[in-house]
Amino acid sequence: MSSYFTRAKDDLAYNERVFVEGRGHFVDDIIKPGALHMSIVRSPYARAKILSIKGGMSSKDLGARMASVGEGAMEGKNSVIQPVFATGYVNYVGEAVAAVFADDRYKSEDLLDSVEVEYEPVKPVVSIEDALSSPPIHQGLKSNIISEGWRGKEFPDPASPIVLEDVFMNRRIATNPIEPRGIVADYDGKVLSVWISTQSVHSIKEGLCEALGLGPDAVRVMQADTGGAFGSKGGLYPEYVIASFAAMKYRRPVKWIETRMEHLSSTSHGRGAKGIVKIFAERSGKITGLKGEVIVDAGAYGAGMGEFASRFIATMMTGPYMIENAHVKSTSVLTNKVTLGPYRGAGRPEASFFIERMVDKLADELKVDPVDLRILNSSESKFRSPLGMEIDAAKPFLDQAVKELDYRRKAKSTHNIGFSFFVLVPAFAPGETARVKVDGGKVSVWLGGNSHGQAHEVFVRKLVNEELGVPENLITLYRGDTGMLKDGVGSWGSRSAMVGGAAVISACRKMKEEVITKFGKYSVQSLLSGAFDVYVNEEQKGSLNSFGANLATVDIGKLGSVKVRECAAYYDVGRALNMDMVIGQIQGGMAQGIGQTLHEEMAFNEDGQLLTASISDAGVPLAEDIPNFEVKVAQNPSRLPHGAKGLGESPTIGVPTALARAIEKASGKRIRETPIRPEHIL
Amino acid sequence: MENVKIRSRVNGKDIESEVEPRKLLVHYIREDLGLTGTHVGCDTSNCGACTVLVDGKAVKSCTMLAVQANGREITTIEGLSRQGKLHPIQEAFLEKHGLQCGYCTSGMIMTSFWLLRKNRNPTEEEIRKNLSGNLCRCTGYQSIVDSITYASKLMKADETEKEGIMVEQ
Missing domain, CATH: 3.90.1170.50 (Aldehyde oxidase/xanthine dehydrogenase, a/b hammerhead)
Incomplete structure (x- = not known):
């Protein structure tokens, strides 16, 4: 045994x-x-x-x-x-x-x-609408609203001729x-x-x-x-x-x-967000303002993602676009459901769904190519969005993405095509911790954030090798252990290779100095002959951007079944520390993006009973549901010493919006929610 | 209910045990035999993480009672490598990164073993269809499909090599 x-x-x-x-x-x-x-x-x-x-x-x-x-x-x-x-x-x-x-x-x-x-x-409170109109589910509260606020500044409606408004929903899903x-x-x-x-x-x-x-x-x-x-x-x-x-x-x-x-x-569910969005635009396609509201179904208790998510989504509602005026209300409400938690993307896919759906709607209103509209509203230089996001120059990446994904040619030959553009703002702050120890001729590493399938050991071995020259077979990353590393943050928000990697580099550089102090100069032999133990808390402030674009084409069957014909990605991953791992993360995330769009939902009836109570009912995609993906990456290094950026959540942001557009084109029906069911498109 | 005596051959070894009649095969394998490479993922026989071979066929070991394994031959993931040498399917999953978190991997490999025994040269479509009883949440399946395709090549190369040796002998 x-x-x-x-x-x-x-x-x-x-x-x-x-x-x-x-x-x-x-x-x-x-x-x-x-x-x-x-x-x-x-x-x-x-x-x-x-x-x-x-x-x-x-x-x-x-x-x-x-x-x-x-x-x-x-x-x-x-x-x-x-x-x-x-x-x-x-x-x-x-x-x-x-x-x-x-x-x-x-x-x-x-x-x-x-x-x-x-x-x-x-009688339970099940829907967002019920929550807003019912007495609070807990005693001592005035209402079911547990967080409420505004992002951006109030502004008078612009005198733009086009005003469009719509309501969108990303239904709850399980991380599974x-x-x-x-x-x-x-x-x-x-x-x-x-x-x-x-x-x-x-x-x-x-x-x-x-x-x-x-x-x-x-x-x-x-x-x-x-x-x-995946967040849970x-x-x-x-x-x-x-x-x-x-x-x-x-x-x-x-x-x-x-x-x-x-x-x-x-176990906490993800998504569960409603978006009400109004945009103002010129006939040229230039978006002049955005007003909106995000309401998040936080579940039965607060003090976590459910409370935070509405504000986070509201902050990202202008997406990567240069929109001068924006004012978005954020509300999280209590319902009689399990608490809402993070699920891969954790607010980013929801915000992107709301703005990308509106940009596509505007393109239809103006009868212009939706990609041209995206280019028109992208900035040549970096800027701060009215909702508080720092955005790098978006247009150069978008121009390249249109080429890399071969959009122009494909849009001519295929009617059922969708293209999405987004900026991933990963969980950069507050940084991460690392401990690097040399003993008995071997290097041991512990990281504040712990791998659950992303192969942290691969980038750790590479970075330690680059910094200290130690052969990779002498470098071991151990699983998380608070007995071996006193504090740390965690693996979420596309952060590990980025801020965990930066912490490993910082620890290695500190160790190199210790070797020089002890031996007069650095060599791998002197390092490995000694005993060193370095801990760092490598703090990070501000934010980073990872841009991305997706392209999807679909066919729709007579009964409303969607066949994903093509699903392609072009993402800026910063410096790819290991291309196989990068591609693996992207392919896996793209499958989850398809899952959210076509298959996955945690559905409740009016009594608050869960209707999707097996992993099959929950809609986790099968191998047959998923196509082969075409993945391309840009490697524009970040300002970190190893150039890494966040990437794990890019696919769950970009795939649903591209796919929703392709389905909208194929069906002629406006797509307003995920998952997209046959009844939405027939 | 009284425990029942069962005899089975597990990974090439004859094993006699006393088990509760209600015990699932997967729990017998994991807890009584300590072979924890076979996993439980869903309890509803959807995910396939518990797949093992029973008399050579892929079976979800959460859908069978341990007593039903009496007199049968069981192969688990631990029984696939020989003298520390990985089976070509295991090699292929490593080479083509057919795993990320590693939890569905044993079941994927056992299902692949059964598939490649039935069909030595499966197309991508056949592979995807045959994986309909095995869920993976990490990889998006593409690297798993690549792994199985690569495994079929490795296994063919292995056979050619063996045939070559036999001819020489």
């Missing part, structure tokens, strides 16, 4: 080869003697008063509240922060009500039946990594040790310390191999707090592994 602790130290390294041999170390592969398996009693109602709970561990045993950590974390009002266990009321289907523990997963699932919960159902969430927690009387599938061991640690009132020395969080995440594994969830609390209470290791049904009902 395999045991996590009997494996060699090197097994804590990221290593692609282990996966083809079935020797990965995912969290469910960690087998600890004497472990308890945890199962969660979840709410069957979207909204109900809890009258009584008999059996199991529940809010009477653990009255803690969640902590807001990770991507999009916000300081929240106490009344909207999720309790670890539902307290008094349940507010979404799948909310944790009680927990049971047994020697194995079969027995703990049996025990679920032993917990009796009496509910008094209440093939590995669900999971945790193993163990307590030795002093330190709570946690192994977890995550994008950031540091946010998990911060969250557990805050929720359980533990000091930083009392918690160590270690990353298991992480089988995809960056923050804290109730199950992590419960499993940790139980490990401390029972003094036995506790394992919890999410089922797919639990993933769909209880």
